[in-house]
Amino acid sequence: MEITVFLLVFFTGFLSAQSKYIAYNTSQGVVEGKLNVHLVAHTHDDVGWLKTVDQYYVGSNNSIQGACVQNVLDSIVPTLLADKNRKFIYVEQAFFQRWWRDQSEVIQDTVKKLVSSGQLEFINGGMCMHDEAATHYIDMIDQTTLGHRFIKQEFNETPRIGWQIDPFGHSAVQAYLLGAEVGFDSLFFGRIDYQDREKRKNDKSLEVIWQGSKTLGFSAQIFAGAFPDNYEPPPGDFYFEVNDQSPVIQDDSNLFDYNVQERVNDFVAAALSQANITRTNHVMWTMGTDFKYQYANSWFRQMDKFIHYVNMDGRVNALYSTPSIYTDAKYSTNESWPLKTEDFFPYADRANSYWTGYFTSRPAIKRYVRVMSGYYLAARQLELYRGRNNLRPKTDSLGDALAIAQHHDAVTGTEKQHVADDYAKRLSVGYVECPLLNISYCPPSEVDLSPGKKLVIVVYNSLGWRREDVVRIPVISKSVTVHDSNGKEVESQILPIANASIGIRNFYAKAYLGKSPSATPKYWLAFLASVPPLGFSTYIVSGNKTTVVESVVSIVSSNGSKSGTIEVGQGNLKLVYNVHEGKLTHYINKRSLIKASVEQSYSYYAGSPGSNTDPQASGAYIFRPDTTNATKFEGQENILLPQNPLTVLRGPILDEVHQRINPWIYQITRVYKGKEHAEVDFIVGPIPVDDQIGKEVITQVATSMKSNKTFYTDSNGRDFIKRIRDYRTDWDFQVNQPVAGNYYPINLGLYIEDNMTELSVLVDRSVGGSSIVDGQVEIMLHRRLLYDDSRGVAESLNEEVCILEECAGLTIQGNFYIRIDPLGEGAKWRRSFGQEIYSPFLLTFAEQDGDNWTTSHIPTFSGVDPSYSLPDNVAMITLQELDDGKALIRLAHLYEVGEDKDLSVTASVELKKLFSDKKIGEVTEMSLSANQERAEMEKKRLVWKTEGSLVEEPKVVRGGPVDPVTLIVELSPMEIRTFTLIFLT
């Protein structure tokens, strides 16, 4: 029938669209002999930054940033269920725990299966991805432990991988302590110096074996990888969040714009490019970035297709992977890796962009975190002694708050102001010690001690040594006396409170409380307290003393003489001041026979607003001084302030030297009779910016020491690392920023030395510091800046405090401590006094009518056998009761190899005496984060090959197993040993 032929010409075109369900083959594993591209699906969820942690979790405040972690975790579940080959890693347990609490049992069971099958893997596993510069190692351990133990408890899993992809530089302590000692098999991170990165790309040395501790050496090394660029997908358009603009793979032949081959080519090109800078035929692609996977399927749909089509193409092998799988693949190649020691500080991402400002940014938050850290350590001890009980508040919320505060946009000061406020609010929950004692506001102590009324002060010592120290509280009357719980009067001293302090007190008390304080105390009462290890003593303050031990106040001025000096100090330490210049000139220790000329001054760097050649401004992250030289406040300024001469207070317990440096810097230097260091109490602020110049205020301590460009700074308050000015160990350093590029993070302190002496400065919080000139050290105390530094926070670091509508720049108050020792003798002070800074006496107050306190309360207590205290070189950095009733303890040797001639030796701790009134049933040594037995961890440890390794590794000493009968724990230098104990009740 020829009609058919005719009609044929009417029809052409596509055949109708056909059903085309494609079962993508995503099952590929590693293939030997091919370049393996490990696709690691991940989201990076800041535990607070532009929004608060809770805002990020629930997805509120999206006008600031579109981010909702609940979406990520909700959507990942069906997405992983849809294909058993898909894998995802999750990192930040603060978010995960919030989510977990909200889930039904059905979802919880599903997720447990996903975790147990390896589809969902917890990486890093702390509550947050902590910072590595502004954090103290005890906080790092605590926050990691919180996350790790939760994972262990709910999922019976131990994270294998360190994943510090965003922090702004990487510390030695992170590598060896929070890496190797936690049992991690590898550690990955994104940010290293741009010069370093270039060299490592050329050398294929982005991946290394990192020995972070010179003391523990190879026994605490870890495979570590810096990413080629950042923690995002490689260049080539591989972003697949909802609404992202990378081309999706269009593989439906029924539709227009089929593009499979183009996209496969893009993939192969990116893989080959990365292979060029990587050892072995394994490369990792970090498929995700900040707060991505809000709809997880939109990424996995594309990755499914890539794996399917790239493997069909066959040039490279693509697979769903995790950092664990990647690490195992690397390990199995038997490759040798370059050795890396020390750390990755400071971090610069461009020539004038040194991320060394954040070492100091938001000094108030940094101090608050440190205070709470010491408090949390003590509070857990007390909680253990008392016994945990679900019916009453526990230390958990404080633990959570502190954990979150370690985040790399929290204690760093790189968060928005409202987020900083949120961290502070969280910390304030659970803390009842006089929170404003630092500004001499403490109503419990400011009571009217009229006849018969007494103030009871219970003083707790969380250290493992008996401690004699001076307690200082504000009082309204100087007619007070102090007795111990045996009724014996103890030595005390009354000091007038400086006007500068009163001013701060009144302003900040009103700012924080919304009302002015009712009474204004005029005096500090100082008295000597003596408290047993892990125990408390009670002191009673009563009024109506007739003979007051008041300080002798003298106002010293030059009287025209240029050579006049005064000397302060009732004990071995004497400080000598030049009266004419109002300046410290000498440090004299009568015992050690040190006599050093020393100056201490304040200066500021003008924060750059950006220059013509480089718009980089100094800001929350970045320190970019406008000029290399700091501007000093001195001489002329004091003369302009005749009303503020040098004021000296002397008394039996301590002497004080008060100096007004300029209208907004005030300093009190204290020399205690019984101590050989100078304690400086500074008040800095509000930093004036009327001149439109942001300022970064430092203090410098200068000596004539020949320190030869060399200085030492601590790593997270633990190991000291040698720094050489304008030099990097790992590459030929091009100096662009002579100041900012020589700044390092300081948590415990820094020191310099020459062939005779060493000068140490210890700090009360995280700061940035350096030695820009030989013989001199400097630390940065406060920063007020007017420009954003373009790293995302989009606010200038211009902290203010407001009363109603009236705002002023934030004032910072704090302490640092100076000591000069004969060469080789400084460590003892740095280590043991460092513990005292971290763990001050903990005070509580009660009013008492009559004398009934001591009859109704136990006046003194110690958890430790009265005959015992910890060795001088050991601190107990954790003592807490776990949910399962066990006790968790950590003992830390405080010294590095060779640091002190007496104390850098193995120490022994007698657990039985440490817990004198408890019977120890079982002692189990655990990994640092207490989520697995140490022995099990050691058994699994991967042994990597190091390039050009010494034939003989240096010997590393570690304490042996704990004898189950004697229960004596050996600690070798720098060892931290973690145990769980069962107490038999």
Place this chain on the structure above:
Amino acid sequence: MEITVFLLVFFTGFLSAQSKYIAYNTSQGVVEGKLNVHLVAHTHDDVGWLKTVDQYYVGSNNSIQGACVQNVLDSIVPTLLADKNRKFIYVEQAFFQRWWRDQSEVIQDTVKKLVSSGQLEFINGGMCMHDEAATHYIDMIDQTTLGHRFIKQEFNETPRIGWQIDPFGHSAVQAYLLGAEVGFDSLFFGRIDYQDREKRKNDKSLEVIWQGSKTLGFSAQIFAGAFPDNYEPPPGDFYFEVNDQSPVIQDDSNLFDYNVQERVNDFVAAALSQANITRTNHVMWTMGTDFKYQYANSWFRQMDKFIHYVNMDGRVNALYSTPSIYTDAKYSTNESWPLKTEDFFPYADRANSYWTGYFTSRPAIKRYVRVMSGYYLAARQLELYRGRNNLRPKTDSLGDALAIAQHHDAVTGTEKQHVADDYAKRLSVGYVECPLLNISYCPPSEVDLSPGKKLVIVVYNSLGWRREDVVRIPVISKSVTVHDSNGKEVESQILPIANASIGIRNFYAKAYLGKSPSATPKYWLAFLASVPPLGFSTYIVSGNKTTVVESVVSIVSSNGSKSGTIEVGQGNLKLVYNVHEGKLTHYINKRSLIKASVEQSYSYYAGSPGSNTDPQASGAYIFRPDTTNATKFEGQENILLPQNPLTVLRGPILDEVHQRINPWIYQITRVYKGKEHAEVDFIVGPIPVDDQIGKEVITQVATSMKSNKTFYTDSNGRDFIKRIRDYRTDWDFQVNQPVAGNYYPINLGLYIEDNMTELSVLVDRSVGGSSIVDGQVEIMLHRRLLYDDSRGVAESLNEEVCILEECAGLTIQGNFYIRIDPLGEGAKWRRSFGQEIYSPFLLTFAEQDGDNWTTSHIPTFSGVDPSYSLPDNVAMITLQELDDGKALIRLAHLYEVGEDKDLSVTASVELKKLFSDKKIGEVTEMSLSANQERAEMEKKRLVWKTEGSLVEEPKVVRGGPVDPVTLIVELSPMEIRTFTLIFLT
């Protein structure tokens, strides 16, 4: 032990965060006596707009708009599974079908269960949400049928609800034909005139009973609701797409910022506000907007919480609902509703913002759609005659392309240029008739007819009547003769092709084909063809004719005389031109004795760039002329163009008058000997915009008729609706835009009348038109504009055609048709000639050596009994073979009640004779979209109460049931009856 008391003071703050899984109670249904807030979760997915339909589906080109429909459909499945109370509606089947094809059987089964349980409901259910102004009713039916039959086939469901939430005004045909006749229980939409909306809010008359057809009246009425504002959530921050900024409900007491009560209050306030303008205690919230629910869970998580907490609050009742549930709830209240007749055109959203520009925007696309529509109708007939076969291409892809082109940002011209190109590309697939015949480019006809070579032309007639019409093809030689298949020579005429046409031909052929045409034909060959109903005839063109019937060409100019006239027309119709002015002056019909003075001219409105008082520009959507008066091209301009006088061609078949109106407008007026209308062939463009003025070109036909502000325009090519200038039936109209506010959409034509005559103008595509002055009608032919009109498309409507880098404004070529009849006699021409415009002859060409064609091919064919043709008042608007082998036919009565004295009566169609060579086994009457039996549909129809209804409804006549023996179908005025037939083979 008093240590307890002491320690207590150390601890306070929150109890630790507790597990808090909340099983939200979302099961609430309608509650009597409360205000019920129906939450309708929906996404509005444009089937092309800023991106192409495929780009929207796969989520590519996100830099233009973040939108991925695949995400919506992927994510809705687990989201609905997570809670059986959750409900979602899905609308656009073009997307759904793309998705469905990609799914595994497991997912398909899951979705089938979700649909069958009512959790997922298909609404509207066409391939797209078609436009209602620029669409032809046949296309609307076809695209709805495509979607509905898919839903029926895959899910055994029939959509209940019309959901035209975005189209820019709403047509009567939509309400009664694509609403009531489809079996919808209600129709919802978002866009009505802002003045109308205000009045309806005050009257609580946003919800009405709409009788769209005056002929079918109450028998085709529907419950219709305009939304209070748009199709988004109500004011009060209820947007919950990923990254949206509305406050999420934070109900986790462990976290900060708990806000349940605030959000419940917001909800209740928004509900009460809407209740104030709504009858009954049911309000609907459209929870969604364009391309939302990319991660469906992010909305449902919040809606779960709202339902849970709002119902705990108890002031109002919140429930998951659908428009079906809402409609049933409304119905069950037994409320009376206002009656609405006519339509909702034109639409203005603000005073100077009349959405009447899009009636004409992109006239080339509009024409292409109309051409393909007629072709698709014919092609399906041929496919049925031939038999569908999966092994060869079918009409399906053309059907899909046409369906998509009906979208309210497709044929409307309101899409971006690249998207318009995509629609055109889709339409081009499956079309093989000389696609450039309209620009006289048709290589098959341009063959060299050297001795022995012949051109075979097969002419198909898709109408149900025998048709005599003139075929016109370009030829290269004028020495040709035409014979029918019996060898009989047929009358033919040679006309030279105008230079204007040659110019377009050469330019556009090169633009579309990338190369210049090889030969340039100089002539049109016109000949009379006669083709049986639903059949074809064959004509053979051969060369070497000695006596050519060439047209007589005369170039007419005024010779200085102002009164000189010429007359053209070989039959009853004569057109008289004033030679001096070069203008048409009179229309004379010798049969009907009409002699009317008439002028026809071209003018333009300057498109407003926005004024000082209102920045609204004229653009793709909006027509805002800069002044009320159009600028006419005439007189002076012709004098300036002496090289282009009136050119007249005369011949035996037709006369042509060629006029160059200005350098970029050329017009040919044709008067066929056998026809009584004038056919105008216009070439407009490139519209010059060197003066930086956008121009909207109209043609006006002016008479002296006293039309009294009244004119009539068709609704989607079907019913004519009476329009009164500066007047609205439903409210007291405030006139702001005297031109734009009087424009209406035209698909078939418009007419005016006085007490003697009627003037009709019919069109070849969708245009906007009006009667701005009594006695005159105007239609807009082309628009070129320089500003975006701020309704989202973000492009100016400045269409260009480029050859390599050289671009010129788009030229539009087309036709309109003018006729003047005695009063009451115009309908016959409008209706039957309207069918001829829609369904032109379909031509195919073959070259032939010798005379073997007629021996090897059937030269003529008709599907209809030779003795039979359809009645004059009935058209067959569908004849196609369905996938199940049944035939689908639709018969449409072409006349309204009272429209024609002879033809506005019930007609009968004899199916047996219509399918003369097939045996009909079973005839089933179906709903219009053929997804259910008509009887079943009628049984379910809801009967609504109308406010102030007449005691006696006007009588409506409908054809009775089809006698199963005679198989005669009765059709009353305006009836369209749809049947499936089984042919016994």
